[in-house]
Amino acid sequence: MNILGVSCHYHDSAAALIQDGELVAAAEEERFTRKKHDSGFPSKAIAFCLGRGGVKLGELDYVAYYEKPFLKFERILTGCVETFPRSGPLFRRAMKAWLGEKLWIKSRLSRALDLPAERVLFCDHHLSHAASAFFCSPFEDSAVLTMDGVGEWASAALGKGEASWREGGRQSLVLSREIRYPHSIGLLYSAFTAYLGFEVNDGEYKVMGMAPYGEPRFADAVRGLVKRFDDGSFKLRMDAFAYHYDAERSFTGEFERLFGAPRAPGARFVTRLTSLYDDTAAPSSRELEENQRFADVAASVQLVTEELVLGLAKEAKRASNSKNLCLAGGVALNSVANGRVWREAGFERVFIQPAAGDSGGALGAALYAYHALLQKPRRHVMTRADWGKSYSAGEAADALRALGAGFEAVEDEDKLLDRVAQLLKDGKVVGWHQGRFEWGPRALGHRSILADPRSEKMKDTVNIKIKFREPFRPFAPSVLSESAASYFELGGKPTPEAARFMLMTMPVKDKKRAEIPAVTHVDGSSRIQTVGPEGDALYRKLIARFQQATGVGLVLNTSFNLKGEPIVNTPAEAFATFMDSGMDALVVGPCLLEKGKNQPSERRRTWRSSEAPDKSLVL
Amino acid sequence: MPETELPEPLRRAKAVLHAFFSFEADVLLAAFYYLALAPTAWLVRLSGRDGLGLKDAPTGWTAREAVDPAEHMAGQG
Numbered sequence: 001m002n003i004l005g006v007s008c009h010y011h012d013s014a015a016a017l018i019q020d021g022e023l024v025a026a027a028e029e030e031r032f033t034r035k036k037h038d039s040g041f042p043s044k045a046i047a048f049c050l051g052r053g054g055v056k057l058g059e060l061d062y063v064a065y066y067e068k069p070f071l072k073f074e075r076i077l078t079g080c081v082e083t084f085p086r087s088g089p090l091f092r093r094a095m096k097a098w099l100g101e102k103l104w105i106k107s108r109l110s111r112a113l114d115l116p117a118e119r120v121l122f123c124d125h126h127l128s129h130a131a132s133a134f135f136c137s138p139f140e141d142s143a144v145l146t147m148d149g150v151g152e153w154a155s156a157a158l159g160k161g162e163a164s165w166r167e168g169g170r171q172s173l174v175l176s177r178e179i180r181y182p183h184s185i186g187l188l189y190s191a192f193t194a195y196l197g198f199e200v201n202d203g204e205y206k207v208m209g210m211a212p213y214g215e216p217r218f219a220d221a222v223r224g225l226v227k228r229f230d231d232g233s234f235k236l237r238m239d240a241f242a243y244h245y246d247a248e249r250s251f252t253g254e255f256e257r258l259f260g261a262p263r264a265p266g267a268r269f270v271t272r273l274t275s276l277y278d279d280t281a282a283p284s285s286r287e288l289e290e291n292q293r294f295a296d297v298a299a300s301v302q303l304v305t306e307e308l309v310l311g312l313a314k315e316a317k318r319a320s321n322s323k324n325l326c327l328a329g330g331v332a333l334n335s336v337a338n339g340r341v342w343r344e345a346g347f348e349r350v351f352i353q354p355a356a357g358d359s360g361g362a363l364g365a366a367l368y369a370y371h372a373l374l375q376k377p378r379r380h381v382m383t384r385a386d387w388g389k390s391y392s393a394g395e396a397a398d399a400l401r402a403l404g405a406g407f408e409a410v411e412d413e414d415k416l417l418d419r420v421a422q423l424l425k426d427g428k429v430v431g432w433h434q435g436r437f438e439w440g441p442r443a444l445g446h447r448s449i450l451a452d453p454r455s456e457k458m459k460d461t462v463n464i465k466i467k468f469r470e471p472f473r474p475f476a477p478s479v480l481s482e483s484a485a486s487y488f489e490l491g492g493k494p495t496p497e498a499a500r501f502m503l504m505t506m507p508v509k510d511k512k513r514a515e516i517p518a519v520t521h522v523d524g525s526s527r528i529q530t531v532g533p534e535g536d537a538l539y540r541k542l543i544a545r546f547q548q549a550t551g552v553g554l555v556l557n558t559s560f561n562l563k564g565e566p567i568v569n570t571p572a573e574a575f576a577t578f579m580d581s582g583m584d585a586l587v588v589g590p591c592l593l594e595k596g597k598n599q600p601s602e603r604r605r606t607w608r609s610s611e612a613p614d615k616s617l618v619l
Numbered sequence: 620m621p622e623t624e625l626p627e628p629l630r631r632a633k634a635v636l637h638a639f640f641s642f643e644a645d646v647l648l649a650a651f652y653y654l655a656l657a658p659t660a661w662l663v664r665l666s667g668r669d670g671l672g673l674k675d676a677p678t679g680w681t682a683r684e685a686v687d688p689a690e691h692m693a694g695q696g
Contacts, residue, residue, distance in 0.1 A: 070696030078670040080652075084660035091656070092648040106695060121692040157683065177680045180672055233679030235672070244671065373688040 001376070002055050005366030006042060006109060007066035007128075007358055009102045010619075011201050013042040014359035016387075016439075017049035018366045021379030023136075025052035026387040026439045028359045030566040034573075037202060038566075041108060042362075048389055058114040064369040066361030067125035069105055071152035073098055075181060076619065083245035090247040094619050121373070123365040125151025126329070127175060129356075132364030133326035134161035134173055135371050136382035137351035138497065143320035144173065145312055148186045148329035148357070149201075149617055155184030158316045161326065163371055165378045171371040176319075181618070182244040183235045185308050186331050188226070190617050191241055191250040192301040196294055197263035200250060200617055208336055209473050211302035212523035213271050214295030221258045222304040232315030234308055243617045250617055263294045271295055273522050275471045277460040302336060309337040313345035323348040328364070332356040332503070333441065335527045339505040342496050354385040354440030354501035363439075383534040385444050385501055388437030391571055396433075396589040399571040406597035409590050413538070420587055421545040424452050424555060428584035429466055431560055433574040434538055437567065442502045443559035444529055445478055445539035447567045447574075449583065451518065451556040453477055458518035462558060465582035469563040474527070475556050476502055477519035480543050481532035483553030487512045488528055495530050502529040502557075518556050529557060 005016040008029070016026035025048060030036055032044035050056070076094050080087040101108075110117045123131070129146040140163065147156040159175035181187075189207070190200045198206050227235045238244065240254040256262065263269075270276065270283045271291050283291075309331065316325060325347040332338065332352050342350045353360060370376050391399070393409075400407050410416040423430050432448045443449075449466060451458050453475075463471050479487060484495050488506040498504050505527045508520045519526050531540045547553040560574065561567045562581060568574045571588045578586040579598060586593040625633065663670070672681075 064692070068695055070694075074696070081656055081660050081663055082670050082673075084656050085653075088649065088652050091652050092645055095648050096644065118693075122695050123692055124686075127691075159683075174685065175683050178683050179679050180681050182671055183679055227679075229678050229680075231678055231680060235676070235679045238671075238673055368688070369692060373692055 001370070001374075002053060002060050003366045003369050004046065004049060004060050004063045004113070005066065005362035005364070006046065006063060007362040007365070008042050009039055009105065010358055011037045011039045012357055012359040013039055013045065014355070014362040015042045015045040015049045016363035016366055017053045017055065018363075018370060018380070019053055021370050021376055023363070023380050023382065023387060025049040026355070026363055027389065027437070028355070028439075028566075031388060031437060031569040034566055036564060036566050041112070043112070046112070052389075060113055060115055060119070062119050062121055062369055063109050063113055063115060064121045064123055064365035065105060065109065066123060066128040066358070066365040068122050068152050069102055072125075073103060075150075075153050079182070079244050079618070087245040090245055090616070090619075093247045093616065097619060121365070121369050123368045125361065126154045126157040126178065127173070127368060128361035128364035129328035130157065130159065130161070130175055130326070130364065131173055131368035131372070132355070132360040133328035133332075133351060133353050135163065135367035135378065136353045136363070136380060137324070137326050138381045139324040139326065139349070139351065140164060141322055142324035142326045142351070143316040143322045143347070144175070144326045144328075145316045146175070146327075146329040147309065147312065147331035148184075149190060150181045150184055150187065153180050154178035155181050155186060156312060156329070158312065158319065160320045160322065163378055167377050169377055171375050171377070173368065173372055179233055182238060182241070185305060186329070187241070187243055187250070187617055188236060189301060189305055189331070189334075191243065191255070192297065194250045195255055195259065195262045196298060197265040197267060204330075205333070206470070206473065207298050208302060208334060209521075210269065210295055210298040211336075212299070212521050212525065213273050213472060214292065214297070214299035216300040216303040217296050218259055218300035219303050222300045224258075226304065226308065228308070228311065232311040234311070247616045247619075259297050260293055269294070269470060269472050275460050277464050277471055305331075305334065306337045306340050309334070310340055310344055313341045313347070317346045325350045327352045327498075328356050328360065330357040335503050335505045336525070338498060338503055342498070342504060343491060348493075350496050350498050352498040352501065352503045353382050354438065354442060354444070354503070356503070357441070359440070383500065384536060385438045385440060385442070386436040386446050386536065387439040389569060390436040391589065393589040393591075396571040396591050400575055400588065400591055400593070403572060403575055405575055405593055407591040407593040410592050411590050413541075416587070416590060416592065417542050417545045419592060420450075420542060420585075421549045423585050424450060424546055425549045427452055427455060427458070429462060429582070431574055431578050431583050431586040432542075433560065433568065433571060433586070433588040435536065437569055440501065442529070443557065443567055444502060445531065445536050445557065447560040447569075448478075448557045449560050452550075453516040453519040453554055453556045454550065454552060456517045458556060461582070462556070467558065467562055467581065474521040475519050475558050476527040476529060477516065477554040478529045478531050478539070478543060478557040479554035480540065480547065481530040483547070484528065484530050487516065487554065488526065499528055499530045500532070500535060502527055504528065516552065516554065519554070
């Protein structure tokens with residue numbers, strides 16, 4: 001039984017293929033088209049998934065789409081009517097997009113996949129999120145909580161899943177309550193993302209990274225925008241927000257009255273705690289003061305978001321009385337909030353699958369069809385995130401040769417690991433391209449840039465010389481699962497499942513902070529990825545080898561891309577990114593390249609997204 | 620034929636046509652917006668309907684109806 005899940009037409013288009021309940025392949029379209037957050041029809045991701053599964057066009061049993069387009073269209077029309085006459089530009093943009101493409105997704109899928117229309121299924125947006133987490137989790141029963149910007153009408157939902165591994169067992173996933181648009185944690189956070197000068201649906205994690213530089217002195221002002229109820233639910237004070245009628249702006253003048261003038265996009269962010277690195281322009285006291293205000297606003301919205309998420313999670317606990325929680329939706333990528341849920345909401349175990357945002361809906365829709373619709377027993381637990389395309393050693397060598405790269409093929413795995421561990425120990429920054437690329441926004445040891453976490457300077461080096469991004473951005477560690485408790489405050493609990501996918505932030509132990517400064521954020525926290533025996537064997541061996549060499553059982557791991565670009569897919573993309581950055585070495589399969597033997601002569605990159613991102617949050 | 624391979628006059632003509640139809644679409648949609656949505660919006664306001672949940676309520680939750688998976692997955696709405 002082959003079921004393909006598809007998500008598209010909002011952001012982060014993706015496809016996922018399950019065969020007899022086992023996940024075979026899953027990928028975001030951006031990895032193939034090189035357009036970050038590509039929202040187009042995911043032709044290339046679909047072709048990859050079908051190819052990986054050996055499925056020809058017309059051979060699929062079902063295709064499941066991740067939301068209900070007519071319900072979403074109804075919500076947009078209702079919003080335009082109820083906010084008339086302010087919604088004119090939003091209405092025109094929405095009609096062009098919806099009448100031109102989005103309403104016809106059923107026939108598009110039917111034609112593209114050569115399937116009769118009755119084999120095209122639709123799953124509610126939040127149900128797709130919920131299924132993507134619950135049916136990939138190790139739990140037979142679990143509370144389920146989904147939170148994002150908005151789907152059709154819902155922006156958050158809670159319910160319960162009960163599903164069995166036995167033939168004939170009950171397979172049930174029910175969302176019993178929802179919070180409806182325009183009241184939304186995701187849209188609240190995105191409005192502040194825009195206020196702080198970042199792109200919505202992209203820069204939210206930058207707000208999260210900026211928050212620890214500030215004090216939440218505006219928390220009461222942010223709380224004033226939200227009416228909270230005792231049952232964990234909330235409503236927003238909509239006079240401060242514009243996203244429900246404006247295609248360009250997400251907040252009103254009320255924001256400026258409360259928080260001051262917004263931050264200019266692209267402006268330098270510098271506070272007394274941020275690094276200037278090689279920037280010779282010392283900040284004025286006015287610049288420091290202004291930036292501290294932005295950091296304080298970021299800290300405030302982050303704190304209130306954590307309070308809202310925690311309120312919903314505690315309600316999920318109260319309503320389900322389950323020991324387990326599955327989280328999904330874009331808000332479940334907020335690793336700081338996730339860490340608080342794990343520590344404070346009363347659940348023993350918390351599972352989040354790596355593509356918790358909209359791309360994950362493709363997987364969830366397919367799993368919902370297999371388990372809830374067809375009542376098939378569970379077959380799959382997601383313990384690893386490498387579901388994308390891989391390249392053989394021969395393909396890697398051919399691609400590098402074609403680009404004129406000088407490399408050494410180190411076929412002996414032990415020798416390769418020793419060489420890389422030594423490079424890291426010597427303070428070199430290494431591009432690591434191995435196996436299948438990851439599912440979701442995090443690089444987890446397959447398309448990663450690795451460095452020594454012990455170096456104070458390494459954070460600045462990787463931010464500025466390697467990735468050309470803002471110096472305030474933090475880095476995460478990949479840590480051997482058995483070493484995690486030595487470095488991080490786990491409160492005596494076993495490491496949560498979500499930490500495998502770098503989706504939880506933990507405090508670094510006081511006595512260890514000086515030992516691993518490059519992966520300790522300014523507030524002493526760290527967004528950890530645990531690498532256990534169930535994970536990638538080669539990556540685990542590399543970290544172990546680094547531990548043997550240095551005594552430290554973790555490495556700095558950041559995604560293999562430059563600022564504003566999708567994570568690399570092919571060996572050629574890895575080489576181009578290596579040559580365009582300050583990385584010292586690159587490992588593609590067994591091929592080891594060092595910068596000295598590969599002098600940059602011209603820009604190698606042949607792709608670059610030229611499309612302006614859509615600023616609308618709700619279409 | 621890709622845009623870059625078109626002769627210059629054809630490329631210009633295409634751009635003019637595209638701008639014209641885009642403008643036409645904007646005019647038609649604006650006309651529809653003011654002629655059709657205006658009375659609808661007033662009727663909605665008169666009826667007191669609260670489609671966006673902006674009025675006071677005792678909770679932010681809305682109950683979801685139980686769904687039959689087969690029925691649920693068959694439709695787009």
